[in-house]
Amino acid sequence: MRGTQQAEALSRVLADLSEFRSAQDIHGELRRRGEGIGLTTVYRHLQVLSQDGTIDTLRDETGETRYRRCRTSAHHHHVTCRSCGHSVEVEGPTIERWADRVAAEAGFTDINHTVEIFGLCPGCRQD
Numbered sequence: 001m002r003g004t005q006q007a008e009a010l011s012r013v014l015a016d017l018s019e020f021r022s023a024q025d026i027h028g029e030l031r032r033r034g035e036g037i038g039l040t041t042v043y044r045h046l047q048v049l050s051q052d053g054t055i056d057t058l059r060d061e062t063g064e065t066r067y068r069r070c071r072t073s074a075h076h077h078h079v080t081c082r083s084c085g086h087s088v089e090v091e092g093p094t095i096e097r098w099a100d101r102v103a104a105e106a107g108f109t110d111i112n113h114t115v116e117i118f119g120l121c122p123g124c125r126q127d
Contacts, residue, residue, distance in 0.1 A: 009035040010045050019085045020058055020066035020078075058087075058116045077114075081121035090117075 013029050021029075027042045046067050049055040056068050058078055071089055075096075080087040095115050103111040120126075 006035070006037045006041055007045055009033070009037060010042065010049075014049075014055060014067070014069045017068060020056070020060075020068045020080065020087055022064055022066055026067065056089075058114075061118055077117065079117045079119060081124055082118045083120055083124035086121045086123070 009030055010026070013026055013033070017026070017029075023039065023043050023046055026046070027037070027039045030037050030042065046055065046057075050057045050067065054070060056070050056078065057065055058080065059065055060080070061082055066085075068087070076089045077092050077095065078087045079090055092115060095113075099111060099113045103109070
């Protein structure tokens with residue numbers, strides 16, 4: 001998929017997005033830019049980019065998957081505002097130790113996990 005005109009167009013859009021966006025949002029932006037790329041192709045490319053660690057994914061509170069270009073290649077988590085969608089990358093050593101311990105207690109090895117934390121950012125918080 002890499003090197004195709006569609007993959008390059010998707011890469012440009014992802015580079016311009018600062019917050020997590022749905023595949024439909026990304027597809028809409030591609031269309032606004034005049035790119036003739038189908039939604040199925042967008043999903044396919046996003047899946048490959050997610051699997052190889054090029055982009056981050058998270059499931060929002062409605063269960064929809066959202067995508068954003070990774071800012072780091074290290075394993076990390078996100079704290080995301082449930083009001084405006086602003087997201088911050090965070091490390092979670094306590095979570096990592098907990099996940100390893102829980103998996104080991106259940107007899108599992110070679111584990112991975114996803115943790116998604118939602119709240120209100122300082123700009124949306126009502127004091």
